[in-house]
Amino acid sequence: MPSDKESPETKPLNNNNSNGNGGSVPSKPKIQPKYSIHRDVLTHEVVIKQTGYAARDKSIPSSLRNCWQSWNFFALFTGVIPILQWLPQYSPRRDLPGDIIAGFTVAIMNIPHGMAYGILAGVSAGNGLYMAVFPVLAYMFLGTSKHISIGTFAVASMMTAKVVDTYANVDDHHHLLPVDAFGLQSNGTATASPLLLLNSSAVADSVSSTTLSPFQLLNSTLNADPITKIEVATSLALTVGIVNLLMAFLRLGTLSSLLSEPLVNGFTTAAACHVVTAQLKDVLGISVPRHKGAFKIIYTVIDVIKGVPQTNLVNFGFCMAVIAFMMICNEILKPRLSKKCRFPLPAELIMVIGGTLISKWFNLYVDYNVNPVGKIPSGLPEPVLPRLDLVPKVAVDSIAIAIVTYSIIMSMGLTFAKKHGYEVRPNQELFAMGIGNMVGGCFSCIPMACSLSRSVIQDQTGGVSQIASLVSASLVVVTLMWIGPFFSSLPRCVLAGVIIVALKPMFMQAKELKKFSKQGKLEMFTWISTFLCVVIIDIDIGLLIGICISLLALYIKGLKPYSCLLGYMPEAPGIYMDLNQHRNAMQVPEVRIFRYSGSLNFATSLFFRRALYEAVGLDKIPPTKVSSSNSNSPSKGSKSSYSPVSQNGGKAINGKLEETSGAFKVLVLDFSMLGHIDVAGCRTLTDISKELKVRGARLLLASPVDRVYDTLVHSMALSEGPFEIFPTLHDCVEYANACRTA
Secondary structure: OOOOOOOOOOOOOOOOOOOOOOOOOOOOOOOOOOOOOOOOOOOHHHHHHHHOOOOOOOOHHHHHHHHHHOOOHHHHHHHHOOHHHHHHHOOHHHHHHHHHHHHHHHHHHHHHHHHHHHHHOOOOHHHHHHOOOHHHHHHHHHOOOOOOEEEOOHHHHHHHHHHHHHHOOEOOHHHHOOEOOOOEEOOOOEOOOHHHHHOOHHHHHHHHHOOOOHHHHHHHHHOOOOOEHHHHHHHHHHHHHHHHHHHHHOOOHHHHHHOOHHHHHHHHHHHHHHHHHHHHHHHHOOOOOOOOOOOHHHHHHHHHHHHHHHOOHHHHHHHHHHHHHHHHHHHHHHHHHHOOOOOOOOHHHHHHHHHHHHHHHHOHHHHHOOOEOOOOOOOOOOOOOOOHHHHHHHHHHHHHHHHHHHHHHHHHHHHHHHHHOOOOOHHHHHHHHHHHHHHHHHOOOOOOEEEHHHHHHHHHOOOOOOHHHHHHHHHHHHHHHHHHHHHHHOEHHHHHHHHHHHOHHHHHHHHHHHHHHHHOHHHHHHHHHHHHHHHHOOHHHHHHHHHHHHHHHHHHHHHOOOEEEEEEEOOEEEEEEEOOOOOOOEEOOOEEEEEEOEEEOOOOHHHHHHHHHHHHOHHHOOOOOOOOOOOOOOOHHHOOOOEEEOOOOOEEEOOEEEOOOOOOOEEEEEOOOEEEEOHHHHHHHHHHHHHHHHOOOEEEEEOOOHHHHHHHHHHHHOOOOOOEEEOOHHHHHHHHHHHHHO
C-alpha cells in the first residue's frame, strides 16, 4: 500500500512549491460570507488592559539577558558554515546527476569566460581561470545561495582593471631576465632594451652624475619599487575581502537595499560600455595607450578612431567571424537545441578551441601579427600572501568594488532563492564573500562576483546545490593542470568577440528605462544620471554620484509620505477609502479623517503639519468658526446623516453639488500606516490639539501600532498631550459621531 508521506529520496532538495498547472487552485465560497459585530466602542487603553499588553523592555540588562538565553553554539556554528545545514539533506541519487550535468556545463563556460575576463582585468588569462577554483570552493562551504555561479564578472573585472592600471608600474617581474639588444627577453617577451632605456634623459643625467656603470644604474632604477599588475590585483582582492568582513561584522547586509534597481541597472549598462571600449583595440588589432582618471572612455575612443587606419585586417576579420558565429549560436541554434537536448551548445568553448587551432595552423602571430593571450602556466599557483603595503593604496577603490559585487551576488541569490523556496542571508553572504576574496587573493585571484549567464545555465541544467560548483571547479583544475598551455596561442581578438557577445543582456537592460519612467520621474532620473556619469566620467565617480542621487530620491520620498482624507462606503460601513481616488465615497459630517503613512519625526513634522492643514483647511478656519453655528452647518436633524462628496471635496445639498465649508468638530488621525513617531512628532500632535481646542474641535488618534502607542504614552508622561487613542478607525469614528450628536 503506498504511503501518503513523501520519502526524502523523492522530495526535492530545493523544496520548490510550484504554483503552475500542478498546483491546487484556491476555491471560492459558494455563498458570500457576512459578519456582524455588536460591541461597545473601545478605547485603546481598555484594549491594552484586557489583552494584558506589556511594553517590551529595552534596557541593556534585558537585552543582554535575552541574547544569552537565545545563545546556541551549534546553531551559530552551522549558521556560519551553511553547508552543514543542507549537506545532510543532500541525496546523491536524487540530486547528484543534475549537479554533475550543471557543473560540467558551467565549467565549459568558465574556461572562455575566465580567460577573457582575466585579460579584461589587466592580468593574465590564467588568473581568470583561477577564479573558477579557489573563491568557488570557499563560497561552497560558506555561502547560502545554492544556484549562483561564483567567479569572474565583466563589471568587477573592469573595475579591477582601473585599479591595476593606476598602481602597477611594471607588467611582471620579467624585467630581471637577460635582455638582448633587440629588446627581447630570454623567454621571447618583448620589452624595452637597455640601450633604449639609457637614451632617456633621466638615466642620461644620472649616468653623468654617478660613477656606477650603465647596467648597474639601470638595474637600480628598475628595482626602485616595482609593482606588478598581479600584485595590485591580489592586494585588491584581499582588501575587498577585508571590507566584506567588516560589513558582515557591522551587520550591513541590508546595504544592498540602498542600491535601487534603477541605480544597479544603469550602472551595469554603463559599465558594459566601458568593457566594449576596452575591447576595441583587440578587435581592430591596434595599440592604444591606456588612460586613467575622468573622461578616459572619451580619450580611448578618440585614440581608437585615430588608430583605425592601422587596423590589422586579419585580426578584425577573425573577430567579426567570432561575433557572427556566437550570435548565430545564441540566437538560432541554442533555442532550437534547448527543446531537444538538456545540454546547451558550448559555443564559447567551441570558438576558443577553434580559434586556438586556427592560430596554430596558420601561425597567425608570426605571419599576420595577431596577438595571442600569452603564456598560461600549467598547474595551480602556490599560496602567496598579497603585498600588504598596497592595501592602503587600494582601500578606497575596494569599497566601491565590495558594494557592487555584493549587490550583484545578492540580487542573483535572492532571485533563485525566491524561485526555489529557500533563504539567502545577507550578512552570511558578506562573510562568504570576505573569506572567498581573501583566499582568492592568496592564490593570484581578482575580486570575486557572480555571472548572470552562468548562474542561469546552472539552474536550467538541473543544478540544485553548490556541489555543481565543486564539479565545475574540478574540471577547471584538470584544464589548468594539463590543458592550460594549449590555449597560449589563442588570439586575443577571439576573447574580445566572446566578451562583446556576452554583454548583450547587459545592453538590453536599457529597455528597462521605459519601465522606470512609468514608476516615477525620480527612478528615470536615477537611471539616466547614473548611466551618463559612469560612461562619461568614470566608473567609481559615476557610481558615487548614482548612489548620492539614489539616496536623495529615497530621502525625498520619505520626506513626503502619502497622506489623504478618508470617507466611508455607504454599502459597507466601517470601510474607509481615499476621497480623492473614490468618487462614491462619503464624508462623515463634521468629522475629518486624515490618514498619514510613513514616519512622524523631527524631519517630517513640518510636512505633516503642512499636509494636514492643506487637507482639512485648518489654517483657513477662524478660531470661532467651528464652535459657532452657521447656515452651512448641518441641522440638528441631519447630524447623523452622511453627505456624498465629489472628487474635489464638494458635497450634495438638496440634490445640488456645493463646496464644503471646511467646518468640523472632530479631527481623526488614522495612524494605522504610521511606522514610527518620536518626541518631536508627539509635540507636533500636542500643538495641533491645542489649535483645535481654540477652534472648538477635538483630536482623536486611531489604530496606532504598539511601538507608536508606547511612544505616545511615554510622551504624555513628559507633559505632552493628553491624547485620546482608539484601537480601530471605526471605533474612533463612532466615538466622534457620538460626541458630535451629544
